[in-house]
Amino acid sequence: MIKTLHAISRATTLALVLAAAVACAGAPTALAEPPRTPPGMGTGFRRPMFLEHLFRPELVMRYQTELGLTQEQKESITAAIKRAQERLVPLQWDVEAKAQAVEKLVDRDKVDVDQALAAASEVIALEGKIKQEHLRLLLEIKNALTTEQQQKLAELRPDRRGDGRGPRPLDRPGSGR
DSSP states (O other), X not given: OHHHHHHHHHHHXXXXXXXHHHHHHTSOOTTSOOOXXXXXXXXXXXXXXXXXXXXXXXXXXXXXXXXXXXXXXXXXXXXXXXXXXXXXXXXXXXXXXXXXXXXXHHTSSSOOHHXXXXXXXXXXXXXXXXXXXXXHHHHHHHHHSOHHHHHHHHHHSOOSSSSSOOOOGGGSTTSOO
């Protein structure tokens, strides 16, 4: 009974963290796919290549059997997710509050540019901290995996093209990237 309650508690915590991560992923960030730039408008921002070497928690969970994760690894990753949640939730509350303040400033007929930029800078700084916490989590997850598990996960990773054709070449071990 107690083990079942602990399992439910862990599952609920993981679901909350993943929901928060998905919610944050909806906002354009360096860790999310940026919007496409219209032709003739420059190159825009690209997803950092270093993210190709990291693995999202839901991917590790999806392939835990194929990876042969040990109980110790599962506990380590779960602990990293919990720590991330403890750091992310307060930051997300702060971002929302600061963003609402910026919205009030820019919802006027005439905007005080310096005031709006100063307030927006606070939001941008908090978003940077959120990105850093997401990156910390991805790094901790990678460190919990063996080299062989990382290679296997790179092979299993769905492609990011969305066409169902399997991993892209740079997701495969030994591809030089």
